[in-house]
Amino acid sequence: MLNFDRDRYLSIQSGALRIADELHGLVGELLSSGVERVFFMGTGGVQFLTQPAIELATRYSTFPVSGQMPAQVVLAPPAGLNERALVVLPSLSGTTKESVELLSYLKSVGARTLSLTGHANTPLAQGADYNFTNFAEDDTSSEMFHLQSLLLVLSILDARGEIGNYNEIVAELQRLPGLLADAKAAFEDEAATLAETIRDETYHIFTGAGSAWPAAHYYGMCILEEMQWIRTRPVHASDFFHGTLELVEPGVSVFLLKGEDPYRPLAERVEKFVPRYTDRLRVIDTAKTDLPGISNTVRAMISPVVLASLLERLSAHLEVLREHPLTTRRYYKRVEY
Template identity: 40%
Template sequence: MMLGFNEPEFLSQTASAVALRPQIEELVDRLVDEGFDNLFLVGAGGTYAQMWPYEHLARRASSLPVRSAIAAELIVSGDVTLGERSVVIFTSVSGTTDDSIRAIEYCKARGAYTVGFTGYADSPIAKSVDVALISEPKTWPFDMQMLLFMGRLLARRGEFDGYEKLADELAGIPGVLVEVAKQAEPVAAAFAEAHKDSDYHFLVGGGNLWGFTYLYSMCILEEMQWLRTTRVHSAEFFHGSLELIEKDTSVIIFQGEDETRPLTDRVEAFAKRVSEDVTVFDTRDYPLEGISPEFRGLLAPLVLDTVLSRVSKHLERVRDHSLDLRRYYRVMEY
């Protein structure tokens, strides 16, 4: 029995995201056939950070200009390349994120074509974008939709040969992730028990896990647990932040399976020389039955989101601090 885990709901929500494949492919095919010059991936907070793996994928594999952008900053700073030949993607669990709603209007006013992924067809974001693709309510994360969108786009551009195979395998991802959650449960419980009284965590990740590192630090440990954190990219670790690590510092390392793995290995080796409290969450530890080896790296953010969601529930338990509790976010005017 997993703490606070509704397996039928998890399976249904994840399946609803994967089931968008035909709509996503139809959309991508139409956009490619009509032609566009650049792609913007726009979000706020966690939905901004969750765009980074797909900007990273595009930089590695494609000549198409792809930029992730913070909704509020895009509005005030603009982007000279944003215009009638641009496509802009937004994601929002609730479909009510104010910064994203304003950014949609900003992009549309400049002639860009807007796409929204959310769980509510009648939400402001779903009603504002040119096309909305709707999963079940509260479906998170958006990696399934973004993998399908970016995979199909790169495939149509001749930049990704394995898309059909990947998309076929993603059909089994709901069950795969349930097994990940089950395997992670004792690990998560042990971490939470050991860190019940830790008030500071140092988080490190790289490659397509840098976005998740940022997200887990800011949106979960800080926003939902009121814990102090430092987050640093594994490639930047040795340029300042390492000075904060002491013998008793909780260092959390997110390790994936892409080409940046050696960067994070180097951090792990150093951290373990200094701190006696280093925890590594490594996607290699999870079998992912039915997923081909060449796709494991792409799925790292999705796998670790599942693993760390178990950690979050156990931190909530041992610290007696609800993940839904906020002091300021959407509570105070700002």
């Protein structure tokens, strides 16, 4: 496999899941001590990675779990951002400018803070009330943040008695690192072929529904736009027929990411429409991924984790074929904004 270290990958994703017991206990204590709402506040793409867990919470629970943009919060905070709120701050670097500024603000209003970071000796890791650090880098962080935000929401649901199979779900999740590495290997040839096909294309529409939508948004904006300077148009599958369909014509590339949650029919509707007008429909479907020992219930929860794993293989080939490393930026870290 191109530029892939299996042992490193297994170590990082196993580490991401290793926090399950401690996080579960902490969440139970926080809810018992008066936490009445949870906000996920990540900056940029990392916030997309928490959205599937937030959506899961809204389907299973009446407990308030939502997402907010740090840069907006410090200008106009949401109602309930006080001592009865827990704010989750995911950040790979632990130094993200907007998130560090937000942390200072959160302390001033008395909100409790929990950071999820990839590096320990950083402002967000050291400054939050609670921290879980698991070393990771760009090519492994998507799965990590998906899994850790999922564990946090599952802990809320279990503490409130809104699911009865928490232990079984977590036991299945613990099997994932090896299964995801195998899934990457199985997808390698397809990823190489797809990268060769699209290497010179300059525009893609990305779409998906449910937990696959954040994956589509993330890959379009944070990988192809930021890391490859390729223009994309991410659009939720439910909105596809309210505007974006008019852009589909011969030669237009459409990437459809399909998950296995209840919103899959919205993706299937796009899949039926697009081939009538362009021959460049690219479908990545988690249902085709072999995950032995993973139940349908858990597969529905981890569709974005699987998509992140497969799409990383596409990125690995694209950066080589286009001679554009994923670390190359025009403006990132150069401009005050």
